[in-house]
Amino acid sequence: MKLLFVHQNFPGQYKHLALRFAADPRHQVVSVGERREERLAWLKEIKGLRHIAYDKPKGASKTTHHYLHGFEAAVRRGQTVARIAMDLRKEGFVPDIVCAHPGWGESLFLKEIFPETKLLNYFEFYYRVTGSDVGFDPEFTPKVDEIFSVPMRNATQLQSLAVSDWGLSPTDWQRSQFPPAWRGMISVIHEGIDTRMVRPNPRAAFKLESAGLELTRADEVLTYVARNLEPYRGFHVFMRALPAVLKRRPEARVLIVGGDEVSYGRKPEGGPTWREKLLKEVGPELDLERVHFLGKIPYLDFLRLLQVSSAHVYLTVPFVLSWSMLEAMAAGCLVVGSRTAPVLEVMQDGVNGLLVDFLSPGAISERIVEALETREGLGRLREQARRTVVERYDLRSVCLPQHLALINTLVASR
Numbered sequence: 314m315k316l317l318f319v320h321q322n323f324p325g326q327y328k329h330l331a332l333r334f335a336a337d338p339r340h341q342v343v344s345v346g347e348r349r350e351e352r353l354a355w356l357k358e359i360k361g362l363r364h365i366a367y368d369k370p371k372g373a374s375k376t377t378h379h380y381l382h383g384f385e386a387a388v389r390r391g392q393t394v395a396r397i398a399m400d401l402r403k404e405g406f407v408p409d410i411v412c413a414h415p416g417w418g419e420s421l422f423l424k425e426i427f428p429e430t431k432l433l434n435y436f437e438f439y440y441r442v443t444g445s446d447v448g449f450d451p452e453f454t455p456k457v458d459e460i461f462s463v464p465m466r467n468a469t470q471l472q473s474l475a476v477s478d479w480g481l482s483p484t485d486w487q488r489s490q491f492p493p494a495w496r497g498m499i500s501v502i503h504e505g506i507d508t509r510m511v512r513p514n515p516r517a518a519f520k521l522e523s524a525g526l527e528l529t530r531a532d533e534v535l536t537y538v539a540r541n542l543e544p545y546r547g548f549h550v551f552m553r554a555l556p557a558v559l560k561r562r563p564e565a566r567v568l569i570v571g572g573d574e575v576s577y578g579r580k581p582e583g584g585p586t587w588r589e590k591l592l593k594e595v596g597p598e599l600d601l602e603r604v605h606f607l608g609k610i611p612y613l614d615f616l617r618l619l620q621v622s623s624a625h626v627y628l629t630v631p632f633v634l635s636w637s638m639l640e641a642m643a644a645g646c647l648v649v650g651s652r653t654a655p656v657l658e659v660m661q662d663g664v665n666g667l668l669v670d671f672l673s674p675g676a677i678s679e680r681i682v683e684a685l686e687t688r689e690g691l692g693r694l695r696e697q698a699r700r701t702v703v704e705r706y707d708l709r710s711v712c713l714p715q716h717l718a719l720i721n722t723l724v725a726s727r
Contacts, residue, residue, distance in 0.1 A: 314334070314339070314340045314341075314409050314410070314724060315340070315341045315342075315343075315406065315407065315408045315409050316331075316334050316340060316341070316342050316343070316408055316409065316410055316411075316412065316720075317343050317344075317345070317398075317401070317406075317408040317410075317411045317412070317413075317430075318330075318331045318342070318343070318344040318345070318411075318412050318413070319344070319345045319346070319394060319411060319412070319413035319414070319419045319420055319423070320344075320345075320346050320413065320414045320419070321346055321347045321390070321414070321417045321419060322346060322347065322349070323344050323345065323346030323347075323352075323356075323364070324344070324346075325346075325414060326414065326435055326483075326504045327344070327412060328504075329504065329505060329507075329708055329713060330412070330504075330713065330716050330717075331344055331362065331412075332359065332362070333713065333717070334361075335359055335360065335361035335362040336360070336361060337361070338361065340361070341406070342361055342362050342363070343362075343363045343364075343365065343401065343406060343408070344356070344362060344363070344364045344365070345364075345365045345366075345367070345394055345397055345419070346364070346365075346366060346367075347366065347367060347368075347369055348366035348367060348368050348369070349366070353366060365397055367393050367394070367397060370386070370389040370390050370392070370393045371389055372385075372386045372389070373385035373386050373389075379462070380461065380462045380465040381465060381468075383465070383466055383468075383469070384418075384465065384468040384469055386417075386418070387417055387418025387421065387468075387469040388418060388421065389418075390417050390418045390419055391418040391419060391420070391421030391422050392422065394419045394420070394422075394423070395421075395422040395423065395425070395426060398422075398423055398426040398427065399426055402426060402427070407427060407429065407430065408427060408430050409430065409431065409724045409727065410430060410431045410432075410433060410720055410723055410724050411423055411427065411430055411431070411432050411433065412433050412435070412720070413432065413433070413434055413435065414434070414435045414437065415434045415435070415436070415469060415470065415473030415477075416437060416438075416469065416470070417469075418469050420432060420434055420473055420476075421469070421472060421473065421476070423476075424476045429727065430727075431478045431479070431723040431724060431726070431727060432476060432477050432478050432479075433477070433478065433479050433480070433481065433719070433720065433723060434473050434474070434477045434479075434480050434481070435480070435481050435482075436470065436473075436474070436480045436481065436482050436487075436488075436491060436499055437482070437483070437487065437633060438487060438490065438632065438633050439467055439470055439490040439491045439492070440463050440464070440466045440467055440490075441463070441490060442460055442463050442464070444631075445490060445631045445632070446545065446577075446578075446630045446631050446632045447459075447460070447463055449630045449631055449653075450544060450630060450671075450672065451672075452544070452549070453544060453578065453579060470491075474491075474495050474498075477498070478723060479498055479499075479500065479719070479723055480495075480498055480499040480500070481499065481500055481501075481502055481719075482499050482500075482501055483501070483502070483503045483504060483633075483634065484501065484503065484634050484655065484658055485501050485658055486631075486634075486654045486655055486658050487633065487634070487655070488501050500715075500719055502712060502715045502716055502719065503639075503705075503706050503712050504636070504708075504712060505706060505707065505708030505709075505711065505712030505713055505716075506636070506639050506640060506643050506702050506706045506707065506708055506712075507708045507709075508643045508699070508702060508703050508707050508708070509709070510616070511616060511619075511640050511643040511644050512643065512644060512645070512699070513620060513644060513645030513695070513699065514617075514620045515530055516529075517529065517530065517617050517620035517621050518617065518621065519534075519568075519614070519617045519618050519620075519621045521566075521568070521605060523605060524566075524602075524605065526566075528566065528568075528621050529621055530620075530621055530623075532564075532566065532621065532623070533562060533564045533565045533566065533623050533685055534565070534566055534568060534621050534622050534623045534624075535558065535562075535565055535566070535567045535568070535622075535623065535624050535625075535626070535681060535685065536567075536568050536569075536570070536618055536619065536622040536624070536625045536626070536641075536646075537551055537567070537568070537569045537570070537571075537625070537626045538569075538570040538571065538615070538618075538625075538627075538637045538641070539570070539571040539635070539637070540571060540572065540576050540635075541571050541572045541573065541574045541575060541576045541587075542569070542571040542572070542573065542586070542587050542588050543575055543576065543577065543578060543587050544578055544579075544587065544630075545576070545577040545578045545629065545630050545632060546571075546577075546628060546629055546635070547626075547628025547629060547630075547651060547671055548571070548587055548588075548591065548628075549587065549591055550628065550671065550672065550673070550674045550677060551626055551628060551674075551677065552591040552592075552594070552595050553591075553594075553595055553674035554674040554675070554677040554678035554681065555567060555595065555599055555604065555678070556595055556598035556599055556678075557674075557675070557678035557679075557682075558678050558681050558682055558685075559599060559600050559603060559604075561682050562682060562685050562686075565603065565623075565685060566603050566604075566605065567603060567604045567605065568605050568607060568618055568622075569604070569605065569606050569607060570607050570608070570609070570610055570615065570618065571608070571609070572608060572609050573585075573586040573587070573588055573589075573608075575587075577632065588606060615640075616640075616644065619640065619641050619644035619646055620644055620645075622641070622644075622646050622647075623647070623684070623685055623688050624646075624647050624648075624649055624681055624684035624685050624688060625641045625646040625647065625648050625649070626648075626649045626650075626677070626681065627641065627648055627649070627650045627651070627656065628650070628651040628671055628677075629651055629653055629655055629656065629671075630653060630671065631653050631654045631655060632655065633655070634655040634656070634658070634659070638650065638656065638659070639659070639702050639706055641698075642659070642660075642665065642666070642698035642699060642701060642702045643698075643699055643702040643703070643706075644699075645695045645696070645698065645699050646695065646698065647666070647667070647684050647688055647691055647694055647695055647698075648660065648665075648666040648667070648698060649666070649667045649668075649669055649677070649680050649681055649684055650666050650667070650668055650669070651668070651669060651670075651671035652668040652669060652670055652671065653671055656668070659701065659705075660698075660701075663694070664694070664697055665694055665697040665698040665700075665701050666694060666698055667680050667683070667684055667694070
């Protein structure tokens, strides 16, 4: 089989799937993504994978209406990938299937170049003005201009849906955000969690270099993880909950993982980063010798952090579900999660975690204190959390076989 994987941040969601096909000499595997120097050497070493990197295309013109900036940038990126695809066709490489993330426009024109090829797009999120992330948090009420721009953010998705042979979404809730007319052609298959690697380890230790400490399961450790520290992942309410937690739990240490950029939503007003803004707001109430901002850390360190966690906080507005929550559950964490749609698909209160109101710092602090106080008696929640991920999201036994079966079915129908 000939396969083409397209993702601006390759491998992205295709890490396990692309490597699985590349490892089999019966297949020809090509990947395309935006040039990222720190990743190129690693990709070149993968036997059986030919990776083609492109430079980031020019964005939208300053004279373009600002509602259309995202779509124009997507078209430019789609043209860049189309040129690569045309070169591949000239070489004689015509894939049986293209697996692509259409969010940045990369797959917009691929069916024009490979009309005989099956196009399987990964549909991660469809934006809505109501019932989703927009306007969920009253602290960030959208302006009229923001509301009008929301439907236009779906222009790339809708065009990608129109040219797709089939689609994927990682969760039922994310699929449900797409218009009803399109849901019938979108399968729900998660990328999968490697539960052999992500698992509990009672002997784990995490070195906290800044404090000269080595933390273990014997210590009281509260953890919070996000790609970037921002309100979409509840960083603001988590920080506002911390003063009460630290006051009532004098032995607790808080380990916070995440960068200072903005992945989703607004940039902060009155501060260069959300971390600095929230520290300015609640910092005087915190014992900062017990609050440790670790920035972005290597993956194995992240796993050790989860393995020593006494309680792990995962908060999100109704948006894309983070891998980190499922990884925390797979690692046997006691998760305090927001009672929001993405989390509710996976977690039941008092069964495999503890749920809390995203909008209430007071309720969040109470639930965290409860988790820390009774952590020894809540082992069943940890066990059930891992069992949930193993049964529903395990990479090898559940998700990868589903992906392979769908691809084989699509290719066989050519």
